[in-house]
Amino acid sequence: xxxxxxxxxxxxxxxxxxxxxxxxxxxxxxxxxxxxxxxxxxxxxxxxxxxxxxxxxxxxxxxxxxxxxxxxxxxxxxxxxxxxxxxxxxxxxxxxxxxxxxxxxxxxxxxxxxxxxxxxxxxxxxxxxxxxxxxxxxxxxxxxxxxxxxxxxxxxxxxxxxxxxxxxxxxxxxxxxxxxxxxxxxxxxxxxxxxxxxxxxxxxxxxxxxxxxxxxxxxxxxxxxxxxxxxxxxxxxxxxxxxxxxxxxxxxxxxxxxxxxxxxxxxxxxxxxxxxxxxxxxxxxxxxxxxxxxxxxxxxxxxxxxxxxxxxxxxxxxxxxxxxxxxxxxxxxxxxxxxxxxxxxxxxxxxxxxxxxxxxxxxxxxxxxxxxxxxxxxxxxxxxxxxxxxxxxxxxxxxxxxxxxxxxxxxxxxxxxxxxxxxxxxxxxxxxxxxxxxxxxxxxxxxxxxxxxxxxxxxxxxxxxxxxxxxxxxxxxxxxxxxxxxxxxxxxxxxxxxxxxxxxxxxxxxxxxxxxxxxxxxxxxxxxxxxxxxxxxxxxxxxxxxxxxxxxxxxxxxxxxxxxxxxxxxxxxxxxxxxxxxxxxxxxxxxxxxxxxxxxxxxxxxxx
Numbered sequence: 001x002x003x004x005x006x007x008x009x010x011x012x013x014x015x016x017x018x019x020x021x022x023x024x025x026x027x028x029x030x031x032x033x034x035x036x037x038x039x040x041x042x043x044x045x046x047x048x049x050x051x052x053x054x055x056x057x058x059x060x061x062x063x064x065x066x067x068x069x070x071x072x073x074x075x076x077x078x079x080x081x082x083x084x085x086x087x088x089x090x091x092x093x094x095x096x097x098x099x100x101x102x103x104x105x106x107x108x109x110x111x112x113x114x115x116x117x118x119x120x121x122x123x124x125x126x127x128x129x130x131x132x133x134x135x136x137x138x139x140x141x142x143x144x145x146x147x148x149x150x151x152x153x154x155x156x157x158x159x160x161x162x163x164x165x166x167x168x169x170x171x172x173x174x175x176x177x178x179x180x181x182x183x184x185x186x187x188x189x190x191x192x193x194x195x196x197x198x199x200x201x202x203x204x205x206x207x208x209x210x211x212x213x214x215x216x217x218x219x220x221x222x223x224x225x226x227x228x229x230x231x232x233x234x235x236x237x238x239x240x241x242x243x244x245x246x247x248x249x250x251x252x253x254x255x256x257x258x259x260x261x262x263x264x265x266x267x268x269x270x271x272x273x274x275x276x277x278x279x280x281x282x283x284x285x286x287x288x289x290x291x292x293x294x295x296x297x298x299x300x301x302x303x304x305x306x307x308x309x310x311x312x313x314x315x316x317x318x319x320x321x322x323x324x325x326x327x328x329x330x331x332x333x334x335x336x337x338x339x340x341x342x343x344x345x346x347x348x349x350x351x352x353x354x355x356x357x358x359x360x361x362x363x364x365x366x367x368x369x370x371x372x373x374x375x376x377x378x379x380x381x382x383x384x385x386x387x388x389x390x391x392x393x394x395x396x397x398x399x400x401x402x403x404x405x406x407x408x409x410x411x412x413x414x415x416x417x418x419x420x421x422x423x424x425x426x427x428x429x430x431x432x433x434x435x436x437x438x439x440x441x442x443x444x445x446x447x448x449x450x451x452x453x454x455x456x457x458x459x460x461x462x463x464x465x466x467x468x469x470x471x472x473x474x475x476x477x478x479x480x481x482x483x484x485x486x487x488x489x490x491x492x493x494x495x496x497x498x499x500x501x502x503x504x505x506x507x508x509x510x511x512x513x514x515x516x517x518x519x520x521x522x523x524x525x526x527x528x529x530x531x532x533x534x535x536x537x538x539x540x541x542x543x544x545x546x547x548x549x550x551x552x553x554x555x556x557x558x559x560x561x562x563x564x565x566x567x568x569x570x571x572x573x574x575x576x577x578x579x580x581x582x583x584x585x586x587x588x589x590x591x592x593x594x595x596x597x598x599x600x601x602x603x604x605x606x607x608x
Contacts, residue, residue, distance in 0.1 A: 040132060044151035044171060045330035046246030047218075047339070048192065051144040051184045059115070059137050059145035061183060066117060066135055069173040075119055114138055116343045123166070128159040133171065136340035148341040149174055149246070168243045168322040178245065187246065188218030196224075196241040196250040201263040208251055209267055212277075217289045220248040220329055226255050227282040233307045234284070235318055243322055247329040248286070255281050268293070270561065271542055276535070280584055282307040286325070288332055296536065300520055303328070306583045309512065358399055461486035461496055465593060472504040477582075477589045479553055489594035491568070491575050496593075499566050499577050502529040503588055507566075512586045525566075532567045540600035547598060553591040555580060562591035 052058040116136040123129040134150040151171055155163060178185055178192060185192045190211070199208055211217060222244065226232050232252065234240050241250040255261055268278040274293040279285045288301040305313075305321070313321040335341035340349075458464040465486055469478050506528045510521045522533045541547050542563075551563050560580040568575030578592035 134342035
C-alpha cells in the first residue's frame with residue numbers, strides 16, 4: 001500500500017458560543033466538539049505499556065517519536081503547543097482535495113501527562129479512501145505510560161462503488177517506538193515480539209503452556225501448525241507475525257517433529273476438556289485471554305481456522321486472511337479505565353477537571369454567602385459587602401451560563417447519537433434481510449438437488465441417511481456403524497430428518513463457515529433448530545473406559561471420538577445422532593444414529 005502507512009481521523013469544529021457581556025469575561029469553551037466518522041473499518045489496534053530503560057520519562061520519549069513521525073508526514077504541530085492545534089486543511093478534512101490534517105490536544109498539571117493526537121489523510125493509492133489514526137498517552141507509575149494506537153479507514157462522503165481492501169500493515173509510528181532501544185515495550189506481562197516463535201518440546205512446556213493459561217495474560221496467542229511437509233497454512237509465518245505486532249504473539253508447531261507432537265498431545269490429552277483446545281495439522285487457532293483447560297467453557301475464547309477456511313479468506317488475495325485476523329484481534333482490544341485512546345478522552349478529562357473547579361468555586365461562594373449574614377457596622381463595610389455580593393452574583397451567573405452551554409452541547413450530542421442509532425438500526429435490519437436471503441437455499445442447491453436424489457420416500461432411518469448422504473456429499477459422511485445402528489431403530493422419521501438436515505446445514509455452517517467460536521455453536525444451533533447439541537459426555541461417562549470405547553470409530557485409518565451428539569426431543573424414543581468433526585476436510589462424520597447410547601446414568605434412567 002502506497003498510502004499514508006498509518007491512517008487518520010476526521011474531526012472538525014463547531015462554532016464558538018456567543019460572547020458573554022463585556023462586563024463579565026466568559027471562560028473559553030472546553031474544546032470544539034468532535035465530528036463523528038461513520039463507516040470506519042478497523043485496520044490496526046494495540047495497547048502498549050511502556051517504560052524507559054534508563055528510568056527517564058517514557059511519555060516524553062514517546063511524544064518525541066510521535067512528533068518526529070508527524071514531521072516526516074508533513075503534519076507539523078506548532079512548537080510548544082500544549083493544546084489543540086488546527087493547521088490549514090483540517091476543517092476541510094472530509095473533502096477529497098484536503099490531503100492531510102492533524103489535531104493535537106494535551107493536559108498537564110493535576111491531570112497528569114494525558115495527551116492525544118489524531119490525523120486524517122488520503123490514501124496514496126485509492127483517492128476515495130481516508131485513513132484515521134488515533135494515538136493516546138496516559139501516565140503510569142514509575143515514569144511509565146500507557147500508549148493506545150488505533151488505525152481505521154473509511155470512504156469519503158458521496159463515494160459509491162467497490163473499494164479493494166488495503167494491505168495489512170503496522171503503522172510506522174509503532175515500528176519506530178518498538179525500534180527505540182531506550183524503551184521497554186510490553187503488553188501485560190508479555191514482551192512485544194515482531195517475529196514468530198517456533199516451539200520445541202521444551203519451550204512448549206516451559207513457555208507456551210504457562211502463557212496460554214496465565215490469568216494475567218493480555219495479549220492473544222496465535223498458534224499455527226504445519227502440514228506433513230513443514231509448510232504453514234499461510235505463505236509466510238514471519239510476515240504474519242510482523243503484521244500482528246502488538247496484537248498477538250505468534251507460535252508455530254512443526255508437525256514433522258514427532259516428539260513435539262507427542263508432547264502437545266500429552267499436555268492437551270484426548271477425552272479431557274483440555275483436549276478440545278488442541279488443533280491438528282495445517283491450522284491456526286487464536287487463543288484470547290482467559291483460557292482454563294480444566295473446563296470447556298473458555299472454548300468461546302478460541303477461534304479455529306482450518307486450512308480450507310484460510311484458503312477461502314485468501315481467495316481474493318494472499319493478505320485476505322491476515323486482514324481477517326487483524327480486524328478480529330482489534331475488536332478484542334480496548335482501552336481500560338484511565339487510558340487515553342484519543343482526543344475525546346482528553347476532552348473528557350478536561351471537562352471533569354472543569355467540573356471539579358466549578359464545584360470548588362460554588363462551595364467558596366456558598367461559604368461567603370453564609371458569612372455575609374453577619375451585620376456590617378459602617379458605610380465603608382456596606383460598600384465593600386455590596387461590591388462583594390455583585391462580584392458573587394456575576395460569578396453565579398457565569399456558572400449558570402457555563403452549565404447552560406454544557407447542557408446545550410450535551411443535548412446536541414444526544415440528538416446526534418439518536419440519529420446515529422436510528423441509522424444503524426436501519427442498516428442492521430437491511431443486513432438481517434440480506435443474511436436471510438443468503439441463507440435461503442438456491443434452486444440448484446435446494447429443491448432441484450433433493451428431486452435428483454429422492455428416488456423414493458424414505459421408509460426408515462437407513463433410507464433417510466442414504467438420502468442425506470446423497471444431498472450433502474461434501475458435508476456429511478455416514479459410517480457403516482451409523483447405518484447398523486439405524487437398522488434397529490424405529491422412531492419418528494420427521495424428527496430424525498430435522499436433526500440430520502440440521503447437522504448438514506445449520507451445524508455445518510456454524511462449524512466451518514461462520515466466524516463464531518466453537519463454544520457458542522451449541523447455543524446457536526439450538527436457537528436455529530430447536531434441538532440440543534453437546535460436544536462431550538458427562539464426566540462420569542468419560543471416566544468409564546468401557547463406555548468411551550463404545551464412542552470410538554475407525555475413520556480414515558485412525559480412531560476418532562463421536563461423543564458429540566444431537567438429542568431428539570422425544571423421551572420415549574430417545575433419538576441420538578453422534579458425530580465426529582473432521583476439521584481438516586471440513587466434514588461431519590456420523591458414527592451413530594438411533595437409540596440413546598449407554599452412559600454412566602443409563603441404569604438410573606431405565607435405559608439398557
